[in-house]
Structures are given as C-alpha cells and as structure tokens.
Amino acid sequence: MLYNTVRAILRFIYIILGFKVEGLEHLPADGAVIVAANHVSNWDPIMVALAINRPVHFMGKAELFNHKILGKLLKTFNAFQVKRGSADRQAIKHALKILEEGKVLGIFPEGTRNKTGQEIKAQTGIAFIALKSRTSILPVACIGTDRIFPLGWFRPLTVRVGELISLEEYQDSKINSAALEQLSDEVFDKINALLNK
Secondary structure, eight states: OHHHHHHHHHHHHHHHTTEEEEOGGGSOSSSOEEEEEOOSSTHHHHHHHHHSSSOEEEEEEGGGGGSHHHHHHHHHTTOEEEOTTSOOHHHHHHHHHHHHTTOEEEEOTTSSOOTTOOOOOOOSHHHHHHHHHTOOEEEEEEESOOSSSOOSSSSOEEEEEOOOBOOGGGTTOOOOHHHHHHHHHHHHHHHHHHHTO
16 A cells, blocks of 8 residues: 555654654554644644554645645545535545544644644534544644754654543533533643643
C-alpha cells in the first residue's frame, strides 16, 4: 500500500532529523478511534500520520481539494474534504462510515490553524461525531511543527499521544448542546495538558 510505503520512508528520515513520538502505547491496535490534535501548521497532519502506526483518514478543508494535483494527492493519502463554517453533512457521513469500518479518523478540533500558539479551544464537531459513532477520542499534541521546515535537532519536534478519552459517562446521554460542550471541553483540556506537559 502506497500510504504505508511513503509513511515508512518519511518516518525513517524524520527520526534521523530528531522526530520523537511519546505515548504511542495509548493507541488501540485495532478498531475505530478518533485522533484529535492541535493544529499550528501544515506539518501537523504529516507528523501525526508519521507518529500513528495505523493509516489515518484526515478531514481537510475543502479549499485544499480545489487544486487538481494537491487534491488528488490528498485523496491518495486518505484525506477527505469538509466545508468549514457550516454543518457539512456529507463530510460527517463519510467520517461516520470510516469509523463504522473500524478505521482511524483524524480531526483538528480547532477547525483551523492556530498560528498564535495559544491554548486551543475545540469546536463541537468532534464531540458530535464521537457521540454519534460511540467512538473514543485519542488526544494528540504536535510540538515544534510551527517552523518552515521542522527539525528536532535543536528544538523539540514531538508528537505526544495521551490516554483515550472514554465516552462511558455519555452512554445514556442524549446528544445535546450540554453533552457536546462538555466533551469538547474535555478534548480541549486533554490536548492542552499534553502541550504543557
């Protein structure tokens, strides 16, 4: 599979360049899981894909798919488009299908890049998908990806994986604004804890 081949080559190169992964033992070996990471640059999906040793299906902003070559490349590496600023039912349906098939869904819950480096605030979209599919969320922090070409020789270049966020307490809850806010805040807190560790 092309994804695995390219990932193996890039991972080898980046380990030489000082790339580190922490907490990978928290990633389930199989079954559906949602990877939720902070987003400071275009390097983040690449670094998360290199860190997570299962193929990740990323949501990407629709504008990226308008470029013929880039759009085709993104689709080759499992990415699919989402229209920001509104509830994109097609993207949500596709995300739920990925999870139904027991795969890994990658989401940047801020909804856009956070170039300020300040603490993130998760949108409720990730909570909706998690609760609708009854899928646990794996919080992930990308550290040192805010450079033009990130290297781990002089400054940390790390993907830090946290413990799974269980949905056990939401088992009997309806999907309402209170539950969405609560779970979104939990995702927010866990990612920020990893960033500040």
